[in-house]
Amino acid sequence: MQLPIVLSLFVFALTSLSSAETGPARMRALLMTGYGGPEVMKVGEVAVPTPASGEVRIRTHAAAVNPIDWKIRTGKLQRNYGVTLPYIPGRDVAGTIDAMGPGVTDWKVGDSVVAVTSGGTLAEYVIAPAENVARKPNKLTFEEAAGIPTASLAAWRTLITNGDIKKGQRVLIHGGAGGVGSTAVQLAHWRGAHVIATASQSNHAYLKSIGADEVIDYRTTRFEDVAKNMDVVLDTVGGETLQRSPAVLREGGTLLTIVGMPPAQACSERKLRCPTPSTATSEQPGEELTKLGQLFDSGALKMYVEAVFPLEQAAKALELSETGRARGKIVVRVLN
Secondary structure, eight states: OOHHHHHHHHHHHHHHSOGGGOSOSEEEEEEEOSSSSGGGEEEEEEEOOOOOTTEEEEEEEEEEEOHHHHHHHHTTTTTTSOOOSSBOOOOEEEEEEEEEOTTOOSOOTTOEEEEEOSSOOSBSEEEEEGGGEEEOOTTSOHHHHHTSHHHHHHHIIIIIIITOOOTTOEEEEETTTSHHHHHHHHHHHHTTOEEEEEEOGGGHHHHHHTTOSEEEETTTSOGGGTOOSEEEEEESSOTHHHHHGGGGEEEEEEEEESSSOOOHHHHHHTTOBOOOOOOOOSSOHHHHHHHHHHHHHHTSSOOOEEEEEEGGGHHHHHHHHHHTOOOSEEEEEOOO
16 A cells, blocks of 8 residues: 555544544542532542533533532432432533534534533533533623523523513512522513512612612511512522412412422412423523523623632532522632
8 A cells, every 4th residue: 555545544534533532531520429418529530521422522611500409419309310429510511612422513622602411510521412502602701601501591491481571561589689580680671571579688789780670678578568469470489488479469470480389279369370390492402592692792681600619619619509698600610
């Protein structure tokens, strides 16, 4: 065989290798080694995952934490969210495309993206289905962009897809300063609704700055005494708050919740629309994230990050989330 032919075959073999087959072999990650408190979390090394068909690998710049992360850690969700140990928490990621599995044509290595996954984002590399990926908003840092996926998707699907908020409606949002609540307040304001939110006194100025027309201090005031004849209520708190919420809705109003089930009897008696919590949508997550990204780039939405932890302190990020006192989002910086 002639030398030029040999070289050509060698080059062809190299270029035919999937980009998923290159890159580092090991990575740092936050590992959940058992169920319990913060002591079951540690940073260790694991193999770098390889994207399968239709998947991309993302080099993590930042990842946000959500309540589901510490709830999985405690073991309370084993029935619905059983995991294989050691488990890497995290569902939200912002970073750059590092490799692509077969069949992925919409992305290229180096693209700056955000994505939502079923887990594994508190690591240097993470795998995501290509349809769950969207371009990172240009106006946001990686830390800010990491806060978008889970919380903003929940707010979008609940208020916009299911609630179809309209201009002039009166909307009450419980837990307005949290991750979901912060985006929900802004989305309702963007749609032209009159927005009332519940929060502790320390968050009132913040909520008014992002679009709340009125804020109720839930610690000193019963929301029923202020919010009346509401068109829509979105509850992100659950428990007693959810049970009391039908009373402030007009007949035929809409009760939305992301925690618990709406009280069926009250919904029936007051002829309310009370859809069960659902993430069902006709769109792919990447399509929804693209729409949300456009709103962040336009300035209609803003991201507030309460705290940023390095990966070595990621367990503390889950602890802060568990307090339920954080404003906006809690983020872990993975790539310095």
